[in-house]
Amino acid sequence: MGSLQLNHVNKSFGATQVLFDINLDVADGEFVIFVGPSGCGKSTLLRIIAGLEDSSGGEVRIDGSRVDAVPPAKRGIAMVFQTYALYPHLTVKENMSAGLKQAGTPRDQIEAQVAEASRMLSLDPYLQRRPAELSGGQRQRVAIGRAVVRKPSLFLFDEPLSNLDAALRVHTRLEIARLHRELTATMVYVTHDQVEAMTLADKIVVMNAGRIEQVGSPMALYNNPANLFVAGFIGSPQMNFLRAAAIGMAGAETIGVRPEHLTLSKERGDWAGKVVHIEHLGADTNVYLETEKAGMVTVRLFGEVYHDPGETLWMSPAEQRFVYRFDAAGKVMR
Amino acid sequence: MSKATHSPLRSIAAHAILLTYTVIALFPVFVIIINSFKSKKAIFGAPLSLPLGDAFSLIGYETVFKRGDFLLYFQNSLMVTVASLVLVLLFGAMAAFALSEYRFRLNTLTGLYLALGIMIPIRLGTVAILQLMVASGLVNTLWALILVYTAQGLPLSIFILSEFMRTVSDDLKNAGRIDGMSEYRIFFRLVLPLVRPAMATVAVFTMIPIWNDLWFPLILAPSEATKTVTLGAQMFIGQFQTDWNGVLSALALAILPVLILYLIFSRQLIRGITSGAVK
Amino acid sequence: MATVDIAPVKKPFRWHILVFLAPAALIYTAVMIFPLISTLYQAFFSQKWEFVGFGNFMQLFTDPRLSASFWNALINNVWFFIIHMLVQNPIGILLAALLSNPRLRLRGFYRTVFFIPTILSFVIVGFVWKLILSPTWGVTSGLLKSVGLGWLFQPWLGKEEYALTTLALISNWQFIGIPMMLIYAALLSIPDEVLEAAECDGITGWSQFWKIQLPLVLPAIGIVSILTFVGNFNAFDLVYAAQGAQAGPNFSTDLLGTLLYRTFFGYQLQLGDRAMGSTVAAVMFLIILAGVCVYLFGIQTRLRRYQF
Numbered sequence: 043m044g045s046l047q048l049n050h051v052n053k054s055f056g057a058t059q060v061l062f063d064i065n066l067d068v069a070d071g072e073f074v075i076f077v078g079p080s081g082c083g084k085s086t087l088l089r090i091i092a093g094l095e096d097s098s099g100g101e102v103r104i105d106g107s108r109v110d111a112v113p114p115a116k117r118g119i120a121m122v123f124q125t126y127a128l129y130p131h132l133t134v135k136e137n138m139s140a141g142l143k144q145a146g147t148p149r150d151q152i153e154a155q156v157a158e159a160s161r162m163l164s165l166d167p168y169l170q171r172r173p174a175e176l177s178g179g180q181r182q183r184v185a186i187g188r189a190v191v192r193k194p195s196l197f198l199f200d201e202p203l204s205n206l207d208a209a210l211r212v213h214t215r216l217e218i219a220r221l222h223r224e225l226t227a228t229m230v231y232v233t234h235d236q237v238e239a240m241t242l243a244d245k246i247v248v249m250n251a252g253r254i255e256q257v258g259s260p261m262a263l264y265n266n267p268a269n270l271f272v273a274g275f276i277g278s279p280q281m282n283f284l285r286a287a288a289i290g291m292a293g294a295e296t297i298g299v300r301p302e303h304l305t306l307s308k309e310r311g312d313w314a315g316k317v318v319h320i321e322h323l324g325a326d327t328n329v330y331l332e333t334e335k336a337g338m339v340t341v342r343l344f345g346e347v348y349h350d351p352g353e354t355l356w357m358s359p360a361e362q363r364f365v366y367r368f369d370a371a372g373k374v375m376r
Numbered sequence: 377m378s379k380a381t382h383s384p385l386r387s388i389a390a391h392a393i394l395l396t397y398t399v400i401a402l403f404p405v406f407v408i409i410i411n412s413f414k415s416k417k418a419i420f421g422a423p424l425s426l427p428l429g430d431a432f433s434l435i436g437y438e439t440v441f442k443r444g445d446f447l448l449y450f451q452n453s454l455m456v457t458v459a460s461l462v463l464v465l466l467f468g469a470m471a472a473f474a475l476s477e478y479r480f481r482l483n484t485l486t487g488l489y490l491a492l493g494i495m496i497p498i499r500l501g502t503v504a505i506l507q508l509m510v511a512s513g514l515v516n517t518l519w520a521l522i523l524v525y526t527a528q529g530l531p532l533s534i535f536i537l538s539e540f541m542r543t544v545s546d547d548l549k550n551a552g553r554i555d556g557m558s559e560y561r562i563f564f565r566l567v568l569p570l571v572r573p574a575m576a577t578v579a580v581f582t583m584i585p586i587w588n589d590l591w592f593p594l595i596l597a598p599s600e601a602t603k604t605v606t607l608g609a610q611m612f613i614g615q616f617q618t619d620w621n622g623v624l625s626a627l628a629l630a631i632l633p634v635l636i637l638y639l640i641f642s643r644q645l646i647r648g649i650t651s652g653a654v655k
Numbered sequence: 656m657a658t659v660d661i662a663p664v665k666k667p668f669r670w671h672i673l674v675f676l677a678p679a680a681l682i683y684t685a686v687m688i689f690p691l692i693s694t695l696y697q698a699f700f701s702q703k704w705e706f707v708g709f710g711n712f713m714q715l716f717t718d719p720r721l722s723a724s725f726w727n728a729l730i731n732n733v734w735f736f737i738i739h740m741l742v743q744n745p746i747g748i749l750l751a752a753l754l755s756n757p758r759l760r761l762r763g764f765y766r767t768v769f770f771i772p773t774i775l776s777f778v779i780v781g782f783v784w785k786l787i788l789s790p791t792w793g794v795t796s797g798l799l800k801s802v803g804l805g806w807l808f809q810p811w812l813g814k815e816e817y818a819l820t821t822l823a824l825i826s827n828w829q830f831i832g833i834p835m836m837l838i839y840a841a842l843l844s845i846p847d848e849v850l851e852a853a854e855c856d857g858i859t860g861w862s863q864f865w866k867i868q869l870p871l872v873l874p875a876i877g878i879v880s881i882l883t884f885v886g887n888f889n890a891f892d893l894v895y896a897a898q899g900a901q902a903g904p905n906f907s908t909d910l911l912g913t914l915l916y917r918t919f920f921g922y923q924l925q926l927g928d929r930a931m932g933s934t935v936a937a938v939m940f941l942i943i944l945a946g947v948c949v950y951l952f953g954i955q956t957r958l959r960r961y962q963f
Contacts, residue, residue, distance in 0.1 A: 094851050115857025127848035131870040140866070141856030192856070386860070390753045394765050397750060400828070401768055404783045405775075407794060423794045467679040474675035486676065493687055495881075495947045497889040499912070500936045501690030503697060503919060503929060508690060527686035530679050559671040588776030590892045595920075610778045610896060620792075623782070630779050638774045642767045646836065 044070045044105065044118075044195035044228035046091065051100035053086055053252075060086055061252045064100070068230065068245070073222050075231045077239040078249035078275070084232045085200055087249075091230060092121050092198050104196060115141070120189035121198040124205060126181045128173040134184050135160075135169040138191045159190040162224065163217070179210045186218070190225070199231040203238060215241060236276055240264075248272050270372035273298050279328060279340050286367070288335040289313055294367035294375055301328065301342035303364035304357045306349075311356025315339055317349050331355060405631060412436050412621075412628035419620055436625030443616070445600070446629060449608035456518050456604060457586050460525035464582050465575055467526070468533035473563050476538040477549070487538075493531030498524065499591055509596055516599040524592050529582040536581075540574035541567060580645045587634065605630060695940065697933035711934040721931070725938075727906060728914040731819055735910060736887040738823035739830075743883065744876060746827075747834030751872075752864055754835075755842035766839075773832035781896030784825045788812050812897065815907040822908050826893055830886075834879040841875035842868060874955075881950040888943050891916060911939050 046068040053061035060083045068074045076084040089095040091102055093114035101108050109117050120141075128137050135156060142152045160166050163183045173181055182202060189197055202218070203211045219242055222229055233239055239246050240260045248255045248263065248271070256268040260276075267273035273281050279301045286294045289312075305311075306329065315331030318338070329341045329349060341357055349355065359365050367375040410427055411419050418431035425431065440446060475487050498505075505524060506515070514520040544567055552562045568575075593607040603611070609630045616622045638645075701707045715725050750769060754762055772780065787794050788811055796808040811821040845868060853863050891912030894902050900922050902909035917925070919932030 092851075092855060094854060113857075113859065114851075114854045115859065119855065121852065121855045123848045123852060125846060125848050127846065127852040129849060129852075129867060140853075140858060144857045144862065144866075188852075188856075387756075387759070390756065390759060391761075393749070394753055394761075397746075398765065398768050401772055401831075404787055404828075405771065407787060408783050420792065423792060423797065463682070467682065470675040471679035474672050478669065478672050480669070480672055486680070489688075490679070490683060493683065495885060496691065496940070496943065497885060498687050498691075499889050499891070500940045500943075501687060501694045502915075503933045503936060504690035504693035505686065507693075508686070523682065523686050527683050530683050534679065560674075563675070584774055588774075588778075588892075590777055590895065591916075606776045606778050609776075613778070613782055620786075623786070627779055627782055627786075631775060634774055634776070635771070638771065639767070642770065646766055646770070 045103075046196060046228065046230065047101075047103040047106075048087075048091070049101045049103070051087070051090060051102065052098045053083070053090060053095070054098045059098075059252060061090075061097075064254060066247060066254065066257065068228060071226050071228055073229045073231065073242060073244045074247060075233060075239040075243035075245070076247045076249055077233055077236055078255075080234055082249045083252040084234075084249050088121075088198055088200055088230065088232045091196075092119055093117055094121075115145075118195040119198055120192045120194035120196075121200065122182075122185050122189050122202045124201040126173070126185040126205075128181060128184055128188070130173050133170050133172055134165060134176070134187075137173070137184060138188045141188070141192050155191050155193065159187045162190060162221065163187045178206055179214065182206060182214060183217075186221070190221070195228060197227055197229040197231075199229065201233055202231075203233070204235075211238075218242065236278065240276070246276075248275060250275075266374075267366070268374055270296065270298070270368050273366060273368075273374070279342060281366070282339045283368075284313075284333075284336040284339070289333075291367075295370040296368040296372075298366035298368060299359050299364060301340040303360050304339070304341045305360050306341055306343065306347075307356045307358070309356065311358040313339070313358075314354055314356055317351050317353045317355060319351065320349055322346065329355075331357065405635075408624055408631065409628050412624040414621075416621055419624070433621070436619075436621030436623075437629075439616070439619060439622035440612070440625045440629060443622070444608060444612045444626065445603075446605070446608060446626075448601070449603050449605045450633075452518060452602055453587060453604040453606070456521045456525065457583055459518075459522045460529060460586055461579055461582055463522070463526040464529035464533050465579060468530050468578065469537050469568060469571070469575065470563070471530070472534045472537035472541055473567060475534070476541040477567075490531055490534050493528070494535060498528045502591070502595060506595060514596075516597050516602055518597065518602055520596040521592055521602075521604070524596065525582075525586045525589075529586070533578045533582060536578050537571060537574055540571045544570050576641075576644050577647070580641050605633075691940070694933045695937050697930060698937040700930060702928060702930045711930055712938070715931065715934050715938065724906065724909065724914060725935070728909045728911050731908065732888055732890075732910045734819060735823045735826075735890070736884060738820060739827060739883050739887060740880065742824065742827045743831055743834050744879065747831055747838055747879065748869075748872075748876070750831070750835045751839035751842055752868070754839055755868075757847075766836075769835055770832035772829045775829065777829075777892030778896045780825065780829045781893050781898075784828075785812060785897050788821070813904055815904050818898070818904060819908045822893060822897060825897070826890070829893070830883075833882070834876075837875045837879050838872050841872040845871050877950065877954050881947065881954075884946045884950075885943055888946070889939060911935065911942075915939065 046066075048064050048066040051061060051064040052059065064087060066074075076087060078084050086095060090097045091104075093109065093112060097110065102110055104117055104119070114121075129140060132140065138156050138159060139152045142155065147155075156169075160169060163186060165180075165183055165187055168176060168180060168184070173184065176184065182205075186202070199218075203214055206214060215238060218229075218231075222242075231238075231242065243260055245257060246260055246263055247257050250271050255275075256263060256272045258266075263272055263276045267276060270283065274283070277300055281298045281300045282304070284297045284299075286292070286297050289297065291297055313333055313336065315333040317329060318332050319330040321328040321330075326345065327343045327347045329343065329347070331339050331341065333339055339357065369375050407423065410425075411423060413427035413434065413436075414431045415433035415435065418425070418427070418433070422431070427433075471490065475483060475490075509515045509520045514523070548566060548570075549562055552566050557565070587604075588606055589604075590606050590610060593602075593604045594610075597603070598607065609626050612626050613623050616626075698711055699706060699708060701710070714721060716722050750765075753759065754765060775783075786792055790796065790808075790810045790813075796805060799805050799808050809817060811817040849867065850863065853859070853867050858866055887910075889912050890910050894908050894910055894913050895916070898904075898908050900913060900917055902913045915932060915935045918935050919927055919929065921927035
């Protein structure tokens with residue numbers, strides 16, 4: 043139990059529409075991530091699912107029943123907020139049990155559920171502390187613990203890692219992944235970070251300007267992006283986009299090749315370019331080239347490679363299947 | 377908030393309570409103002425009706441302007457308030473800058489010393505203040521009031537302004553120093569303009585109690601030439617207790633300037649309070 | 656060859672710090688701190704400048720005529736403060752809680768209106784209410800009659816048993832804006848996400864208010880209380896404006912502030928007494944100091960301020 047359906051959900055704030063006809067099915071136990079640039083409407087959508095915001099049209103169903111008029115606490119959801127949103131005057135333990143207490147759960151059951159969540163998230167040493175006495179990472183674990191305690195059928199995460207530093211972010215990411223495996227609960231997660239999306243999700247929902255651009259597994263989005271936006275958003279460094287006319291390829295408006303799918307040669311290749319800058323990241327090397335007609339191109343090579351700025355090199359796609367062709371509307375062409 | 381978390385019934389109840397209190401807050405002011413425009417007969421006959429037709433009369437205002445020297449009182453109040461305000465803001469900002477900007481020995485102690493006056497009312501020193509003013513020949517001059525109000529306003533203004541000055545970027549001040557600005561220039565040209573919103577808040581807080589004070593005008597400057605509006609109104613009303621038209625008009629005259637000023641500055645005042653300026 | 660000077664460089668005296676601090680410190684010291692100390696000092700001397708130790712205090716506490724008015728004023732003052740606590744805090748919290756609802760329409764209007772009485776001077780407030788409650792004019796009795804409660808009317812300000820409570824309520828009417836605003840500000844500073852988390856936890860409506868919001872605004876209520884305490888224990892203007900220096904009827908509305916005024920300046924046949932005036936001021940100072948200390952060391956340290 044813990045499925046979610048969104049049917050024709052719309053949302054406007056006054057005259058500005060921020061969500062356009064959102065349709066989505068999330069199966070029980072799935073880990074779904076909404077990803078997109080800031081302002082694309084992903085957080086608003088999450089808040090509509092939580093019941094913290096009204097939709098302007100359409101319906102939200104959780105476990106098959108319509109919940110648009112159901113208060114958040116009765117939807118069987120739990121939410122983890124970006125700023126943790128812990129109750130500052132309550133201890134960690136009281137924070138975690140507040141919801142159950144309000145619902146009138148028997149005391150020993152509350153104890154048991156808090157103990158279980160606390161074990162899962164290694165919160166035992168902090169149970170009597172207040173939020174102000176915890177570090178950012180600990181607070182985030184408490185916030186997650188508060189959600190776990192309620193045994194919801196649907197977990198909602200609103201950019202939970204964006205206030206943590208890089209190392210902690212990787213660590214917490216692993217923890218959330220482990221939690222998902224242990225709890226087998228449905229999770230809906232919002233982020234603007236495509237790495238989080240790629241690493242955690244069963245299914246990614248790419249959003250842009252209030253619309254869903256594409257839904258699919260991480261590798262499906264990587265390998266078969268439906269349009270320019272998704273192709274550009276998923277993958278780092280970003281996919282190279284070249285005007286088809288400028289490089290003499292007919293039948294398409296734009297040609298896209300990922301940096302890691304290009305090879306470099308001093309002698310021959312499809313397009314020539316002058317090395318502008320070169321970045322050594324250790325495991326791989328990014329080479330930035332300026333082509334004569336098609337602008338800048340990034341090439342990502344594995345291992346250590348040395349070239350001098352100003353050198354002219356030839357580049358070619360490693361295989362033809364790595365060349366994406368987009369029409370004038372930005373749709374991928376098959 | 378969404379409809380799932382909100383009930384219309386509660387919103388109606390909220391408005392009912394708030395409107396009731398609106399009536400309680402405004403009723404007295406309203407009654408005074410409408411009755412100040414009425415004839416004596418109408419004041420007693422129908423105290424809650426509007427001053428229309430026969431009931432309308434300006435006799436009260438005529439009395440006030442004939443008997444009391446309200447223009448002079450008003451001028452006195454204005455001078456005292458403006459002068460105290462300028463001194464409080466200027467000296468307060470300077471001291472706040474010294475306390476928030478520089479590390480020096482006695483910094484904390486000086487800060488605590490200046491903050492004492494936030495909690496201890498200056499009134500308790502009245503006996504010696506009067507002696508001081510008598511000794512310096514300032515009794516029955518506006519300067520006596522200006523000095524007292526400046527001393528009274530400084531502690532809170534220093535406290536609020538130094539909180540705000542701590543938020544001014546150090547980089548900005550250091551950039552000024554590298555450009556060769558003196559500390560005085562940094563204060564007047566860089567810092568003061570940036571804390572202007574806080575200054576406005578402090579100004580409103582300082583102004584209201586000065587304008588409304590009765591104690592010090594009564595004790596330090598009760599002469600005819602130095603009476604403030606508040607004291608003047610008090611004396612006038614005391615003298616003409618039975619002249620209801622006069623009393624009501626005097627009250628209305630005392631309310632209106634403050635009310636108008638408040639409606640102009642209320643945004644500033646409320647923003648000042650709610651921004652946590654007073655902690 | 657250049658020698659390295661390792662002795663610390665003597666920095667020039669930073670005159671500007673002194674220049675910035677001096678005007679404020681001078682005025683404050685001369686007009687506020689010095690008179691305060693001087694007043695306290697004079698409490699230990701007689702009218703003729705003879706040192707009398709605690710003599711003045713003894714006289715104030717025990718002299719049949721003086722002590723009667725002192726204890727009367729003190730008890731009145733305590734009652735005045737209790738009424739403020741009982742009336743202004745609950746009403747202030749209620750109004751602030753209602754106003755803090757972000758969906759409420761007309762918030763700005765209500766906020767502005769509720770603060771209007773606070774900006775009016777005591778003289779205005781005192782007389783306005785005196786007129787409105789006056790049996791001669793009959794506004795209040797008329798209003799009560801129109802709702803069938805005419806029998807309830809009393810000349811409240813004129814009766815010994817009601818006058819003080821009535822004045823306290825008038826003072827509450829005047830100052831309700833301050834507790835309301837400070838508590839309102841504290842409520843606004845609670846992040847939306849915390850309240851949304853409460854919504855998700857099912858803590859809604861009144862229980863959200865009691866369990867989440869009220870504990871978080873307790874520090875603001877503490878500040879309101881101490882401000883009220885200080886204000887009440889040197890209150891003077893309202894009583895003087897509404898009831899005169901004699902704090903009538905029959906001293907039933909006498910507060911420490913009015914007592915100080917009469918003692919220092921005299922009234923009718925009694926001559927002003929500088930020494931006794933200083934003594935009353937000293938006692939007020941001690942009461943206020945005690946209150947502030949209780950707040951700072953006893954209450955404030957226990958009321959946690961929360962970082963969100």
